[in-house]
Amino acid sequence: MKRRSEFTDSDELTEGKTTMTNNFAITLKKTFVVFSALLLVVSYADATFANGFDRSSSKMRLTLKAPGASYVRIRRRDGITTFDYKNRSGLLTTTQWPLIMRLESGSALAFVKEFFKKQNREALVLRDPDDCLVLTSLIDDIDGLGKTEFDTNCAGLAEDETYLEVQTEKFDTFELLDNTNTGNNGIQDRLIDDDCNDPPEVRNVACLRMEDGKVKTVGPKTGEQVSDGFGFGADDDASGMVVMFNIGGARVFDSDTFERNPYVLRNMAGLINTVSAELLTGWRKTAITMTTHTLAGFAEPIAIFDFAVSDPQYAGYNALVRIDSGPTIAFNYESDFPTNDDNSKATFNPFYDEILAKIYPIEATLRAVAVSGEAPDFIDDLNYDGKFTAADVEMAGYTLISNEIKTKLTLTYENLAIETPNPKCPPRTVLFLDLDGDMVSGAPQKQCKGTSSSTKRRRIPR
DSSP: OOOTTEEESSOOOOTTOOOOOSOHHHHHHHHHHHHHHHHHHHHHHHHHHHTTOOTTOSOBEEEEEESOOSEEEEEEETTEEEEEEEOSSOOEESSSOEEEEEEEESSOOEEEEEEETTEEEEEEEEEOTTSOOOOGGGSOOSSSSOOOOSSGGGTTOOOOOEEEEOOOBSOOOTTSOOOTTSSOHHHHHHTSOOOTTSSOSSOSSEEEEOTTSOEEEESSOOOTTSOOSOSSSSOSSSTTEEEEEOSGGGEEEOTTTOOEEEEEEEOOGGGOOEEEEESSOTTSOEEEEEEEEOOTTTTOOOEEEEOOOOOGGGTTOSEEEEETTOOOEEEOOOSOOOOTTSOTTTOOOTHHHHHHTTTOSEEEEEEEEEBSBOOOSEEEOTTOSSOOOHHHHHHTTOOBOBOEEEEEEEEESOOBSOOOSOOOOOOTTEEEOOSSSSSOOOOOSOOOOSOSSTTSOBOOOO
């Protein structure tokens, strides 16, 4: 029997799987037992999740709906509750998987909307002790002349509301112009990519100097100068969300040395695609669902390869690799480089399979929490424990309005059922740069564009 802090979410139930038999009563009895057990699991799960999030609470319940977990372990530390989703045998490719998070409240008071100086802001009010809506912090006082109260009868009263700044959104993605009349336009402006050649060093994109000397963005596409409401930072529609995924472009590192700043992480909430709301569910809860369809670079580590090795300390090796600012590792590659003579439409070259095998599979930890008002664009490791958690967000002065969710995900690049004559391309997070100081990377002459094998068949792991 599981401990009280655990409950089964998707463990396989096998008692109802019976072979054909003349004893129909036995089969029916087994089916009834399984059905009863399933009801017990669902009820226990709901009761466990609801603990500490009843209708009188101003906090919301944050759950992870996808990717799926085997079970959930609930942890409480320093007043913060964490739903730890255990992925016992989960396996994801680096792209095209869903990240679906859901916020629920059994005591939310109202959805409100305010307009001021072309600003359109919406929020879900969770708590209002004086029963008088004063949401002055929801709108920016651009010219310093003061703002109109949401409820004129409450003029002069101090703001005491706790709220989730959120607005429904059909779809955000890179380079697709966002609707300027919805969402938090201040955050939307901040989601426009910083220029890699301008200060500050801690930008809202990951930058790295290429072989030609130019500093360019690496990691996922985030739209550059397009006002698309998509990129690293707080989200303009789910403005209270903090999403922490310490991998690839979310990490902060020096654009020249690739050395990581271990104390700062970019908020990945700005990469949420859609936000939807339920005024009242069948369980009498108000719900917000946030969905991300992960694209190239979202969950891929940045890997640098060097195939021109001259440093004596790497004698006997013909290649170097450095993954996500980690140590430089020497190895020997065996496959031939793709060349300009290759027919890109018919040639299969195992070179990229060999170098990708040096990166994957990889495990990464994802965490998320909701805060009142606007979430930070960057998370600082304020307790210096080497992790980015809800505790760091709270220490930064933000009011947590949900539990934290956490899951460890295992990512692999591809698992093909068949190999066909098809060119192989490196992902956008695989780079060829100098690692041993001789200013030469030995990059393959032929580097195809696009992503590798996204349409090939994949064998389901067992």
